[in-house]
Structure formats: structure tokens, C-alpha cells
Amino acid sequence: MKTRTKVLVATALAIPLALGAGAGAYASHYQDRALPRTYVGDLDVSGLTRAEVAEAIRERAAETTIEVKGPTGSKKASLADVGYTIDIDATVDQVLSSHDLGSYARAPFNDRTITTVATQDEQALSTFVSGLVQEDVAVAKDATVVLAKDKQTFRVKPATTGRAADPSPVDQAADAAASSLTSGSATVRITTAKPKISTADAKAAADRANAIVAQPVTVTEGTRTFTATTEQKASWISLDQTLSPRFDQTKIATWVTTSANVSPIDGARDVTSTGKVLKVVTEARDGVSVTNADALAKDIAEDLGADHASAVTAQVKATPAKWTERKLAPGAEKLAYPAVDGEKWIDVNLSAHTMSAYVGGKRVYGPIAMVHGAPATPSDIGTFRIFMKNPKMTMRGSNADGSDYETPDVPWSSFYNGGEALHGAYWRSTWGYAASHGCINLPISVAKWVYDFAPIGTPVVVHN
Secondary structure (H helix, E strand, C coil), X not given: CECCCXXXXXXXXXXXXXXXXXXXXXXXXXXXECCCCEEECCEECCCCEHHXXXXXXXXXXXXXXXXXXECCEEEEEECCCCCEEECHHHHHHHHCCCCCHHHHHHHHHCCEEECCCEEECHHHXXXXXXXXXXXXXXXXXXXXXXXXXXXXXXXXXXXXXXXEEECXXXXXXXXXXXXXXXXXXXXXXXXXXXXXXXHHHHHHHHHHHHXXXXXXEEEEECCEEEECCHHHHHHHEEECCCCCEEECHHHHHHHHHHHHCECCECEEEEECCCCCEEEEEECCECEEEECCHHHHHHHHHHHHHCCCCEEEEXXXXXXXXXXXXXXXXXXXXXXXXXXXXXXXXXXXXXXXXXXXXXXXXXXXXXXEECEEECCCCCCCCEEEECCXXXXXXXXEEECCCCXXXXXXXXXXXXXXECCEEEEECCCCCCCCEEEEXXXXXXXXXXXXXXXXXXXXXXXXXXXX
């Protein structure tokens, strides 16, 4: 803030003024006006009211410019362009501040010059002057420290010197123009600009960051030990404007929990309708979760900031696993598939050469004699699910000897295992043996019944 209240007064004349009735009228007239011979800079505001003085200053301030000569030519700038703002009200207060008996007496014989009250935005001035530099003139660039492509080490981008415009001539001209509301001029000088952060400073910071990354960081939990990788440690570090290392404790805490936490494995088991466990499909296993990750992150950051290794111990609590139980339909525990109440499934018995359909533990169709895979092209054993259905199609494949086959118009196919399907076989008249390429061949009416009975997802159990 530049505030000026400079009053220039010409040589005082020792002229006595007889104050009478006329003098009272004179004083009354100028009570709320600028006294005679009052100037703001070179702007004569004599006799103007407060509002008139304010408007006159405002207009003159808008007209006041600085002709700035730069390396690429001249540019005319307003006071606002170079960051100066005239405080109109404060300046008018200065104009009307000396209204005593003596000032009334001296006013007709003495010039009174007021300097404006102005504020300056130094950043605006700097921005304006910087804009005068040619675009092809390199600006100074600070050295920086960046993470290398390997994400494990820090490297330096060197500093470069440049050229910059010296703002002081413009500042001086603008200050004078704002003070007197008189346009002026200035010539900008181009100087060599040095970076604020040198290459040597950046290298020292990079060396320290790399030394920090080289320090081992371990977390122990019970018999387990976890060691941070170089890349992980490097990701925790950033450098502030002074190139001092800063540590992201959130990232460190995330690494701690990701490393030491163990997710529970929920179990799955089949139980009878009375709750008796028949089979454990998946064994349940409790997990653990770290309870002091934030505290460990703080300790690790402090250790690394002190340039030494960090070894901390995690505290954990158990995370109980859950059990998912499938309550089997009555009687299903004795069958090839542990079905629940209302669940549809298909039983394919290779030893008996039969197919049956069930709902839960109750057989609702069959057993029906069928033809399954020949010894050279056997049907796969296992539990599968129907994934595709086709009412009529041409089937193609390879025989056991490598030759190709093609069978058109195969009806009511329900595919459950790759190319293996339950389907009708119009070319067969007898059933109950092994002769197919792996599919389960059925009488056409049976295949249609299965097609209608079993939606996509229906289990198909093939067993001996």
C-alpha cells in the first residue's frame, strides 16, 4: 500500500486578511468545497464539491497512462494494468481536510497540491512486465526432482537461466503517474534471470530421497514379516517447494493394511434337513485386520524422515469367517447330487446306462435307458450345468479314427459340457449301451421332455 498525503504550498505571503462579514460568506461558500488554488497533481479542483472532486479525479485517473518501451516495441498501459488503484474517497478527504480559519485566509494566495492516495498490486505489475518479454526469450526454470521411469529412484531435471524484465522503471513511472495523475513513460530493461532452485540443490534433494528409499521398512505381525519394495517406498515420498521430503501417511497405512490384513475365507457346507453336516465344500478360515495402521504409518514416516530404517509391529484383531449352508432336500444326501428342496437336476448313470430327472430328493422322471460315450469317445464324468439349448441343429465333429462326421436335424439339444449334450437320436432304435461321441443320446420324446423340464443352469451329474 502506497499512501501519499503530500501538500505542496507556495511561499506564504504575510498579508493580513481582515475578516468581516464578507469573509464569513467566503468561508461558508468553501465549507464543503475545495479551497481556491487546490490541485490534485496538476488537476485543478478549486471550488469543486466533494462529488465533483471525486468525479474529476476518477476521470483523470482513467486517462492517465504509462508508455512502456519494451524489447518488442511500445505498449500503453493504464494505471490498473500496472497494478495501481486510486483511492478516490481517501484522496478527496485529503483535498477537504484543511478547512480552518488560517487555510481560508491563505487559500487565495498559496497553491496547495495534494498527492493521491493509491494502492499497488505488486503481482499485477510483475505479470504486466513479464508479458513484455519476447516469447522466444527463455525464462528461468528451477531445477526439479522427479520420480524416474523405473518408479524406484529420483532424478534431477536441471535448472536453466533465462531473461526477465526489470519492473523497477515501470514501477517508478507508474508511482509518479498515480501520484500526480499525469501520464508518463518508462523503458524496460531485460536482465539475466537466475532460477530460485539450482541444479546442485535439486541433486542434493534427489540424493537424500534415494537414500531414504534405500532404507528398509518392515512390518511384523506374529510370525509374518512384510518388507516394503523400493517402488512402494518411492511412491510414499514427495518433495515440497523447498525440496524437503514429505511422506504420504495415507499411502503408508494402505500398504500396511494391504500387506498384513488377511481376508476371511467363508465356508460352505451341505447339511441335512435336521442340520447335520454331510459335507464341507469349503473350509472356513478366519482372517485378521490391522488395528494400528495409522500409528504405524506415522512411525514409519518419522523413521524415514530421520534417515534410518523402520521396523514396526502390527496389532491385529480376528475377522471371523462365515458359513453358508445348503440344506438338502430329504433323501438327497443318498443321491449323486446334494439338491435342495425344489431344485431340478439330471442324473446320468453310466454304469446303469440310464438317465433320470429329479426335483430335490425326489425322482420325477425315469430311469430311462440311454446311449452314452463309446470307450474311444467316453462321456466326461462330473457335475455340470446346462448352458445352451437348441431345438434342432446340425452336429459336426470327429470320429475316434480322426474322420469327420456330420449329423443334420438333431432335435432337442441341451448342452452341459462343451460339445456334450443331452439330445434326441432319431438314428437309434435300441438303448442302454455305450456308443456315442460323448453325448447322451435319448429317445426323441425323452429329449423333448428334458428340454422342457431343465432350464439354463440346471445341474447335470454324470457318474458311474
